[in-house]
Amino acid sequence: MFIRPVTARDHAKIPQLVEAAFARHDEGLLVEELRRHGDIEVEYVATDRNELVGHIAFSRLISPPLCLALAPLSVHPDRQKTGIGSTLIRIASEAVEEAGWAAAFVLGNPAYYGRFGYDVEMAQGFDTPYPSEFTAARVFDETAFRSLPRELVYPAAF
Numbered sequence: 001m002f003i004r005p006v007t008a009r010d011h012a013k014i015p016q017l018v019e020a021a022f023a024r025h026d027e028g029l030l031v032e033e034l035r036r037h038g039d040i041e042v043e044y045v046a047t048d049r050n051e052l053v054g055h056i057a058f059s060r061l062i063s064p065p066l067c068l069a070l071a072p073l074s075v076h077p078d079r080q081k082t083g084i085g086s087t088l089i090r091i092a093s094e095a096v097e098e099a100g101w102a103a104a105f106v107l108g109n110p111a112y113y114g115r116f117g118y119d120v121e122m123a124q125g126f127d128t129p130y131p132s133e134f135t136a137a138r139v140f141d142e143t144a145f146r147s148l149p150r151e152l153v154y155p156a157a158f
């Protein structure tokens with residue numbers, strides 16, 4: 001298994017992988033729409049013998065500035081629970097930090113994302129259109145994070 005940033009040659013294959021992971025067409029469409037609008041900032045794939053087996057995308061939030069949304073995270077159904085999702089989150093989150101983003105928000109199971117430093121407590125106090133008990137944040141720049149406007153506005157594709 002190999003983790004690397006996405007290239008243009010992956011673009012056409014990614015929606016299919018995402019749909020297979022979620023067993024839902026709309027998650028594949030989400031990636032296509034985010035890409036079409038230029039919202040994706042950090043994106044990695046996991047490959048095995050040239051096949052895509054995993055994918056992660058971080059997209060720029062409309063608000064607060066300097067913040068990303070992690071979504072979606074997808075592992076091929078035949079390869080789930082073998083550590084691919086965890087490795088994708090770790091490597092892509094490092095890239096987010098290195099690129100200088102203040103924080104990343106994720107909507108998902110707090111027990112899973114909590115393993116990677118995404119903390120529900122950190123996202124408390126932000127107005128969000130989604131359930132706050134499933135919204136977690138990982139902070140990369142404490143100083144910038146403290147002065148951010150307390151409202152999450154997601155790209156239209158969401």
Ligand SMILES: CC(C)(COP(=O)(O)OP(=O)(O)OC[C@H]1O[C@@H](n2cnc3c(N)ncnc32)[C@H](O)[C@@H]1OP(=O)(O)O)[C@@H](O)C(=O)NCCC(=O)NCCS
Pocket residue numbers: 021022072073074075076079080081082083084085086087107108109111112
């Ligand atoms: C969720 C997903 C990305 C996890 O990736 P993965 O490669 O299967 O998971 P990993 O092997 O890295 O981690 C496995 C561990 O996470 C746990 N886990 C996996 N999915 C989980 C979930 N949705 N909620 C809570 N725990 C979960 C497993 O029970 C396992 O725990 P263990 O280490 O104690 O045995 C993957 O299963 C997937 O694509 N699922 C369908 C799409 C989806 O739900 N995406 C996330 C939306 S927020």
